[in-house]
Amino acid sequence: MELYSTLSRTIEPLETLHPDRVYLFVCGPTVYDYSHLGHARTYVAFDVLTKYLRWTGKEVFYLQNITDVDDKIINRAAEEGISQPALARKFETEYFRDMLALGIDAVSYYARATTHIPEIIDQVGRLIARGVAYVTETGVYFNVDSFERNGELSGQDGTNRVSRVTDATKQNPLDFSLWKTGEYGEYTWDSPWGRGRPGWHIEDTAISEKYFGQQYDIHGGGLDLIFPHHEAEIAQMESLEGKHPMVRYWLHTGFLTVKGEKMSKSLGNFITIRDALKTWNKEVLRYFILLSHYRSPLQATDEGLANAAKGLGHIRAIAGKDKGPDEEGRKTFIDAMEADLNTPMALAAIQRLAANGDLGALKEYGAILGINFLQETSAPLSVLHEIREELRAKKQFEVADIIREKMVAAGITITDQPL
RNA sequence: GCCGGUGUGGCAGAACGGUAAAUGCCUUCGCCUGCAAAGCGAAUGUCUGGGGGUUCGACUCCACCCACCGGCGCCA
Structure with a gap:
């Protein structure tokens, strides 16, 4: 299989560290609110990637973190007058519910930030010992100047930027936080640098190091995480013992857009997954998402969803009686999936397989895509x-x-x- | 300002540098139908943002320009 890596900006053959085994980490949600279709897009993509790799015989360890300690959670919990853990648990549960409602069930293990505090503290301690992080009155910061490959993922070396997070104690405004000292309510822990809580980027590397080690195969997430989040992850992990690259394949999903703009909470143009499911069933939503390539921007419109619903209905309608294997159609499907998960082309192959009556392939490939292409009757x-x-x-x-x-x-x- | 992405028929969205630019939706006509829908058959429609370069040949590679979108230190 070939995958496009943001790191190399090219499509590369997938060569994993262990043959037949794939270690995949995908950035999970910050659990302070309901998930929307933009999130669905990303998680459907990695769900399908994982299911496909497993179908080819690979053993995939798909790890996803749950960010349950964060400013947004602190603020939201305060607004609603409930505890941080209560808020986090609530939206974590809602997240799982939404994922299952979309048929997203390929994740091997979900790891909460708050249940990996010892690992986080340990990693921060090692970064300090390495001399790449330093302690101030406000916390622990990573010294970006210590990392020579800073900016290799995003193409930004930092020279033209000014950090919005101002902190007088930082040596360089671009240094980012590993540990924030202070009292933050329920989610505050003791550490060698005083009571406080983790920075954002550190949970991912602490978790992925625990389960995968310092190097693994694929790291995924939305396009918006490249900078600074993934950049910071690389700096942290590769500074531990100098192992490079932390991951070879960085996969980033394109945005789901509404009238040309990114769907996001702050713009208020989002549709939650559960609202979407009131109108469209999960298979239509998955079909709609997979109708475009995961790296391309995708326009969310009622018309687009309606087209997807009709297209899926068409496949089901023409897939009449079984006429046996359509080898050419099967090859087209597999070739498409192999080519950087080209699901639009794979779905074109599905159309063909349906027209040619290869019900076996429809069932088998439908399981990979999480869509039942055969007519359901009750x-x-x-x-x-x-x-x-x-x-x-x-x-x-x-x-x-x-x-x-x-x-x-x-x-x-x-x-x-x-x- | 810096960095990154996108730009293909009415819409969505593909295409190892090479036959008529997939596929689906829409539209039109015919068949089918109790009438529809579905299905089947057929048709209309893009020469790929722009003007260049490389090449026997470019949607595809290179440089530039334009438009739109995103990131710029806690957004999937």
Whole structure:
């Protein structure tokens, strides 16, 4: 398989550190609010990547962190008058619920920041011992000047920037926080540098080091994390013992946009996953997301979702009886997936497989994409269909048409047989 | 300002430098149908943001320009 890595800005063949095993880390959510379709886009992409790799026989350890200690959580908990842990647990649960509702179930292990405080403190301590981090009255900071490869991921070397996070005790305004001393409510811990809480970037490297070691295969996340978050992760991890590269494949998903703008909480143009699921089922949402390449921007519109729903319905409608394997169609699908997870092309192959009646492939590949391409029938619906057919046979069209109207309104596809 | 990304038919969105630029939706016509829908068949439609370069040949490579989007130290 080939993947585009932000680090090299090229498509490279996937060569893992251990043959047949893939260590994948994806930045998880900050659990202070409901997740929206932008998050869905990213997590569907990595869900499919993982399922595909597993389908090819790889053993994938997919690790995802849960950021449950953060300014937003502190502020939101204060606003709502509940404890930080209570808020974090609530939205963590909601996150899992949304993910499962979207059929995202490939993650091997979720790791909370707050349950890895010892690992975080240990890593910060080692960075200080290394001489790349220093202690001030306000906390512990990473000295970006100590890291010669600073900026290699984002192409930004820092010379033209000014940090928005001002702290008089920092040696360089661009130095970032590893530990913030102070009292932050429930989420405050003792450390060799005083009571406080972790900085943002350190949880990921502490967690990934614990489960993967200092080097692993793939790190994923949204495009917006490249700088500064992933840049900081590289600096932290590679400064521990100088192992380079921390990860070879940096995968970043493109933004879901609304009227050309990034969907985000701050712009207020977001649609939560659960709201979207009120109108569209999970398979339509997945189909819609996979209809574009994971690195491309994707426009979220009702029209686009409606098209996806129709397209998926079309596949299901034409996939009639099994006509055996369509080798060419299968090859097209696999080639597409191999080529940097080209799901739009893979779905074109699915169209073809459906048209050619390769139901085996539809079922198998549908499991990878998390979409059932075969027509679903349930007992109640079958009964309803039978009743309608009987009415039509007796030429009682008025009643039959009322049933049809109601079914269509409920989003149920009906297919009449000629009388 | 610096860095990064995107720009393909009405819409969404693909294309190892090489036959007619996938696929789906939409539109039109025909078949089918109790009437529709679905399905089937057919048709219209882009010469790929712009003007250059490299090449026998470029959506695809190079430089530049334009437009839009994003990041710039706690956004997936």
